Amino acid sequence: MSQKLSLDQALAELEALEDPKVRAANEKRGDDHGINLGKLRALAKKVKTDHDLAQQLWSTGTSAQLLALLICRPRLYSTSDLDTMVRSKHAPKVHDWLVNYVVKKSPHAEELRSAWFADAGPVVASVGWALTSERVVKMPEGLDLDGLLDLVERDMREAPASLQWSMNETLAQIGIHHPHLRDRALAIGESLQVLADYPTSPGCTSPFAPIWINEMVRRQKA
Incomplete structure (x- = not known):
């Protein structure tokens, strides 16, 4: 059963997953977040698909963008949406997930x-x-x-x-x-x-x- 979260609740869940050691390791690779990706995927599994929340999360930081890419509906993004997203500057992991989890699945x-x-x-x-x-x-x-x-x-x-x-x-x-x-x-x-x-x-x-x-x-x- 999915858990419906508001934007504030989702951001609080992400904040609770922050780990300084994970952040230090990620920042060496240019990824400015401190969340273990396994735990992030577990949160996404709990939320399941929520495209409205994904859109709200997209403008609120790297960890939020990663969660957004896991819970969005790729087919709902227009060519203009995807072009804007790809042309925006992101952390390497966000770019990788954007391409592989969203763009490649887009009609x-x-x-x-x-x-x-x-x-x-x-x-x-x-x-x-x-x-x-x-x-x-x-x-x-x-x-x-x-x-x-x-x-x-x-x-x-x-x-x-x-x-x-x-x-x-x-x-x-x-x-x-x-x-x-x-x-x-x-x-x-x-x-x-x-x-x-x-x-x-x-x-x-x-x-x-x-x-x-x-x-x-x-x-x-x-």
């Missing part, structure tokens, strides 16, 4: 992908590329995959970090899911060496495209 995702893909702003363009990666995997029909590889080969090395990361994901997904382009994707990754030295925890797969592609293909064949 406007393809329209926004087309609008954002070549945007002059690297953060907005990175979302366009993230949505393109999604299409590469789930609905590649109509995409110019060779053309995407051309853009990656030309631009990824010098791209700003957020855009570079999304372009690299598209490169890897093309190599993983489209065998006829795998050799070219591997060759581009080896040539550019983007994220080749990225620190990777034990048991995790490197984001360096050749390693990523080969490991995912190996798992597919296992």
